Each structure stands twice: as structure tokens, then as C-alpha cells.
Amino acid sequence: MKKFWKWKNQQVWNQETQTETVERTLLLNGTIAEDSWFDDDITPQMFKEELMDGKGNITVWINSPGGDCVAAAQIYNMLREYEGKVTVKIDGIAASAASVIAMAGDTVLMSPVSMMMIHNPMTIAFGDSGEMQRAIDMLSSVKDSIINAYELKTGMSRTRLAHLMDAETWMDVNKAIELGFADEIIQRNGAVDELEVPQVSMLYSKTAVVNSLMDKIAEKCRIQQENETENSNKVKVDSLMSRLHLMKNWR
Structure with a gap:
């Protein structure tokens, strides 16, 4: 002992x-x-x-x-x-x-x-x-x-x-x-x-730190998703303009 x-x-x-x-x-x-x-x-x-x-x-x-x-x-x-x-x-x-x-x-x-x-x-x-x-x-x-x-x-x-x-x-x-x-x-x-x-x-909480990290990750994913949505919309607009030009030239 x-x-x-x-x-x-x-x-x-x-x-x-x-x-x-x-x-x-x-x-x-x-x-x-x-x-x-x-x-x-x-x-x-x-x-x-x-x-x-x-x-x-x-x-x-x-x-x-x-x-x-x-x-x-x-x-x-x-x-x-x-x-x-x-x-x-x-x-x-x-x-x-x-x-x-x-x-x-x-x-x-x-x-x-x-x-x-x-x-x-x-x-x-x-x-x-x-x-x-x-x-x-x-x-x-x-x-x-x-x-x-x-x-x-x-x-x-x-x-x-x-x-x-x-x-x-x-x-x-x-x-x-x-x-x-x-x-x-x-x-x-x-x-x-x-x-x-x-x-x-100073008070350190393991749970609070994990929750804070998860909140930041969720916020980052939300912003990224919004950016992807904006880029997706932008592609659609560019594609539409190209089609309009083609239609104009076709005439």
C-alpha cells in the first residue's frame, strides 16, 4: 500500500x-x-x-x-x-x-x-x-x-x-x-x-466550450450555405442572359 x-x-x-x-x-x-x-x-x-x-x-x-x-x-x-x-x-x-x-x-x-x-x-x-x-x-x-x-x-x-x-x-x-x-x-x-x-x-466549463464550438460550426455552415445559394442564383441569371442573346441573334 x-x-x-x-x-x-x-x-x-x-x-x-x-x-x-x-x-x-x-x-x-x-x-x-x-x-x-x-x-x-x-x-x-x-x-x-x-x-x-x-x-x-x-x-x-x-x-x-x-x-x-x-x-x-x-x-x-x-x-x-x-x-x-x-x-x-x-x-x-x-x-x-x-x-x-x-x-x-x-x-x-x-x-x-x-x-x-x-x-x-x-x-x-x-x-x-x-x-x-x-x-x-x-x-x-x-x-x-x-x-x-x-x-x-x-x-x-x-x-x-x-x-x-x-x-x-x-x-x-x-x-x-x-x-x-x-x-x-x-x-x-x-x-x-x-x-x-x-x-x-475564470470559470472554464467543458460543456460550454463544446457548445460554443458547435454554435460556431453551425453558423459557419449557414453562411457557407447562403453563399452557395447566392452563387447558384448567379449562375442561373448568367445562363438566362446567354439564352436571351442567342434568341436575339437567332432573329
Whole structure:
């Protein structure tokens, strides 16, 4: 079993209380669980034991393209139940299942160059129509559970969140803050940006891009068809003029 998480503890001096405290840091890098946590009792228990093997606030650094949604759900629940404050910091990408884990943070911070992506859950199924329908029902239930986490964090309607997942939505830090998936921007020195969020933000939707491309192709075909119609009419006029000249000369 290859661990995708790593714990780091370090002593931090608190200027306000003039005391030294232990800061716990959880690093989540790469794919969330190479092996599925479904029906796995050992790996989730190992993660939970390491999580509970200390006290105090936790900073979770995420840079992951996603992975096993079962593992993400269990990690989300464990972090939500943890007694200390959980601060999530996204320094690269929090996509798919990793975005679910990010929702467990009491505060979610993103780097100015980081990205977040949400989409519908996926699986591989094999069998007859009954097996396919059971897979569809399972994916629908998983999607509902994921929306629960997004809804609690963002306060958005379930319908709108479902549409964003359908479209495979990518967000930069400003759009993530605007929609409620993140709270603040991480500055280079580690401080939090207290300035007003810029008006320029980026939201990329795979579905929107495909639809836009199809609209442009349809418009191009329409113009081409109109040009062909005009050229066709022009040929007919030229042919008519030639016939008139022939008739005139015949006389």
C-alpha cells in the first residue's frame, strides 16, 4: 500500500500569546488512494489513527488531481469530526475527489495560481442492462453525497451545483471565492489577502466550450450555405442572359 498522505509537525511561536505551539501539517499529494478504500478496513483506520495521534489545529496542503471518491468521503468525514481547527491550503490543484476533501476545512485558502475542478463521479461497469442500471443508480447516489459537501460549504442550491458538476467546471482562485468554494487567497509570505477580490475571474466549463464550438460550426455552415445559394442564383441569371442573346441573334 502506497501512502498518498504525509504528516509533519513543527514548533511555531505565537506572537499573540507569546507561547510555542505544535503545528500539525497534513500533506495530500498525487492521486487520492491508488487502491480503492471500498471494503478496505486497514487503510482508512491507519489514516484515522495518524489523524487522532495528536492535538491542536491542522493545516492540510492539497495538490491532487483526485482519485477514489470513497477515500475522499472518509477523509472528509474524519477531518470534519476532528476537534481542532482545520485549515485547507490548495497550492496546486484540488480536482474531483480532492475538491471534496477541501470542503472539510473550516477555512479554505488557495494560491493565486491554483485551480479547483468539480465534475460528476465516474466508474467502470461490466454486465447486462441490470448491472448498467445499478451502476447508474450508484453514481447518482454518489453525486448526491458530493453535492452535500459542496452545499454545506458554498450555500449554493443543489440544482446549480449539479449543473456545475455536469459541465466539468474549472475555477481559478477568484471564481472559487466568488462561488464560495474557497475563502481567501494565500499570499507569498503566507499571509492572507485581505483586499477586495478582483472582478476578473475564470470559470472554464467543458460543456460550454463544446457548445460554443458547435454554435460556431453551425453558423459557419449557414453562411457557407447562403453563399452557395447566392452563387447558384448567379449562375442561373448568367445562363438566362446567354439564352436571351442567342434568341436575339437567332432573329
